[in-house]
Amino acid sequence: MTEERATLLQGGRVVSADGEYDADVLVVGERIAAVGDVQAPPGATVIDVSGCRVLPxxxxxxxxxxxxxxxxxxxxxxxxxxxxxxxxxxxxxxxxxxxxxxxxxxxxxxxxxxxxxxxxxxxxxxxxxxxxxxxxxxxxxxxxxxxxxxxxxxxxxxxxxxxxxxxxxxxxxxxxxxxxxxxxxxxxxxxxxxxxxxxxxxxxxxxxxxxxxxxxxxxxxxxxxxxxxxxxxxxxxxxxxxxxxxxxxxxxxxxxxxxxxxxxxxxxxxxxxxxxxxxxxxxxxxxxxxxxxxxxxxxxxxxxxxxxxxxxxxxxxxxxxxxxxxxxxxxxxxxxxxxxxxxxxxxxxxxxxxxxxxxxxxxxxxxxxxxxxxxxxFGLAGKGAIAPGKDADVVVFDPAAPRDYGTHTSFMNVDYDVYEGETASGSVRHTFSRGTLVYDRGQILTEPGHGRFVARSTAVGAGVAA
Ligand SMILES: [Zn+2]
The missing domain is CATH 3.20.20.140 (Metal-dependent hydrolases)
Structure with missing residues (x-):
């Protein structure tokens, strides 16, 4: 059995569509393995995210x-x-x-x-x-x-x-x-x-x-x-x-x-x-x-x-x-x-x-x-929630870490920013895509090609949201 990489996001506040709660999030390989009061498995990378919101x-x-x-x-x-x-x-x-x-x-x-x-x-x-x-x-x-x-x-x-x-x-x-x-x-x-x-x-x-x-x-x-x-x-x-x-x-x-x-x-x-x-x-x-x-x-x-x-x-x-x-x-x-x-x-x-x-x-x-x-x-069954079995697409948002808008902080390939000169009160600290840390406090860590095509299912939900 190949050893799968594990990351524990410890001490954050998970935000889901139906509520918020304090919980650790364990990621193993490309998926979320556990949410709650979780002990770090041997060899896991532990990241302290206290004070942060953990979002899908x-x-x-x-x-x-x-x-x-x-x-x-x-x-x-x-x-x-x-x-x-x-x-x-x-x-x-x-x-x-x-x-x-x-x-x-x-x-x-x-x-x-x-x-x-x-x-x-x-x-x-x-x-x-x-x-x-x-x-x-x-x-x-x-x-x-x-x-x-x-x-x-x-x-x-x-x-x-x-x-x-x-x-x-x-x-x-x-x-x-x-x-x-x-x-x-x-x-x-x-x-x-x-x-x-x-x-x-x-x-x-x-x-x-x-x-x-x-x-x-x-x-x-x-x-x-x-x-x-x-x-x-x-x-x-x-x-x-x-x-x-x-x-x-x-x-x-x-x-x-x-x-x-x-x-x-x-x-x-x-x-x-x-x-x-x-x-x-x-x-x-x-x-x-x-x-x-x-x-x-x-x-x-x-x-x-x-x-x-x-x-x-x-x-x-x-x-x-x-x-x-x-x-x-x-x-x-x-x-x-x-x-x-x-x-x-x-x-x-x-x-x-x-x-x-x-x-x-x-x-x-x-x-x-x-x-x-x-x-x-849109038929993306593996995404959209922090829950065991879902893709480990996870964002750690720090509501107390301001970040400037502007071309100096933008990754967009455009030579102006429509919010230039403004400051956001909070900012993304980490973005994980299927368990891989893509964005870390101002840096992109992945090579092009990490992202994959996702086939979406039909029979998509109709009608009004709750
Ligand atoms: Zn359009």
Missing amino acids: GLIDNHTHLSMPFMGMMSSDDYDTGTRAAAAGGVTCLVDFAIQREPDQLRSALEEWQGRAEGAAHVDYGFHMAITNANEATIDDMQAMTDAGVSSFKLFMAYKGELMTRDDAMTACLERARDLGALTMVHAENGDVIDLLVKRALHAGQTDAIHHALTRPEFVEAEATSRAARLAEYTGASLFVVHVTCAAAAAEIEAAQQRGIAVSAETCTQYLVNTIDDLRRPGVEGCHYICSPPLRDASNHEPLWDYVRRGVLESVSTDHCPFTNEQKSRGLHDFSLVPNGMPVIQHRLAKLWDEGVVAGRLTPSQLVDRTSTTIARR
Whole structure:
């Protein structure tokens, strides 16, 4: 028998989705072996984590690493992006592969597998984004679920690039329903946005703020409502990504109250940033261009409330970084700015301060919304909890160790930080991925390739979180 490496995290406070308790956590090999009052086995490494919270590794189910978009490539690859993930307490991400061939999905999965393999520091899975939902593509959806890609994504926006029309969307929903897969939607009315963008540019309104003003809240609320109705008609399970405003969240709740299998997330930046960030001068305003856009601050408290009540059951990041040079392409035309913000490293620290410290979420709710519920929804059975038999994806968070935001502490491959100059009150001390210490107080210790592809199961949970 080979001797398996053992690590005992001693004296910390474990946070689970349903409570907190003082307990040691024993990791043997790649799994959690025991939780409680545990004696260190002979030869085990003992780490004193007193004063710290011990959390299940966060899962980010909405990232775009090395994503080709608007003629560019997002600036984090699977090496840099997963270093940043680990530094932010994230031990698993589910990234979007995007259909590239008109009549099938397999080549996209191979392309994304090729990018991630041998590069990642934490585990990863894929959703498949369908951009051309013809019959051949729909036939190919089963090959995806067979390969462990159990969720699909449709864009109701980005007309002429990624957008899916309602007929194709309905057909995809029906196929996903039959496969037991989840359909995710980017819900914005792409036709109306296209009209408003053309009008704005014609009127000479080219600054970054007009990105947000041409995507008003109603285009998100309308598309959210339409997607929910199509899910209701088809009987498919729907997941609405990046809900930004109270008007759209209200549509989710109304659908849930009708008994439809609709669930949804928001992202860190929509709880923290506002539309006014786009009014910053020059390229700085472009840093905050993402879709749907950042909203008026009056949405923050309603969104927190939807998160607290589980109507918005999870919080991800939609991490999609572009450098100053890439963002500058649209300095004189907001419609040319690549959409996306660098956030993958910051979710835990931001939600801790703005959620837990501010009294809006309990630590258990934070764990549930960023890990446990995501694992359940996206078919990641081995992850999302600190319990014997689970993958030893464990984060040691020190609430009393402040850490600066900024490019000097960031592992993201981007030459600015949207929270530059701010300080988080607590920070990640250690991140373990399947028992291996990936991140240790400012250092990445693993080589690229430690992270593995995770096949996800179908028949994912539908309906409303508890
Ligand atoms: Zn996205």
